[in-house]
Amino acid sequence: MTDRQLLAVVEDAMPRIEYxxxxxxxxxxxxxxPDGWARSPQMVVAAGHGAILRTGGNDFYPLVRVEVWSAQPDPQDPSLWEVVEEVDLRSDSGSLLLREWDGGLVGDPLPVEHSGSYRLKAHCRGRAEAEALIGDELYYEGVEEWLLQLWPLDEVDCPE
Structure with a gap:
């Protein structure tokens, strides 16, 4: 049995979404x-030392929660989330940044336990509702909600 702890959290972040x-x-x-990511149906893709997260809506502010765990967290109730995807990423600095589409920082840097490889599990709901508002409303808040959970991977389990 793994002793898992919530190490850091960002609550109620609202990155400005464009593109x-x-x-x-x-x-x-x-x-x-990565090549072809814009045409990919994936919601989250590994992108160098980070990840790109594709929203359902555009020109809005989704609600985002980020959690850093010491080990893989317990699974979420699947009925709470419409889409769940996972990717691996690497942190050499020991901290991660939540950034807007243009690289603008959202909140403070998020400390991770150590430099190394991490698993990112992205949960999302409200994508269809946010997509339905494209062209009708601009810069609304909420509607689409995200939970991003990260935990360290054993180096032997994650190739460089």
Missing amino acids: RHFQLVDDGARVEA
Whole structure:
């Protein structure tokens, strides 16, 4: 049985969304979008030392919660979330940044336990509702909600 602890949390972050995405990236690193990501159906993609998260809506502010755990957290109730996807990312700095589409910082840096490889599990709900508002409303808040959970991976489990 693993003794897991919630190490850090960002509550009620609201990144400004344009071009239907935001980022979670290692402090000091750049997001490197993989080839074809714009056409990919994935909600979250690994992008260098970070991840790009694709929203359902555009020109709005989703509600985002980020949690850093010491080990894999207990699963969420699947009925609470419409989409759940996972990717691996790496932190060399020991802190991560929640960034808007253009790289603008949202809140303070988020400390992670140590530098190394992490698993990101992204949960989202309200995507269809946010997408339905494209072209009708601008810069509304909420509607789409995210839970981002991170925990360290054993180096032997995550290839470089």
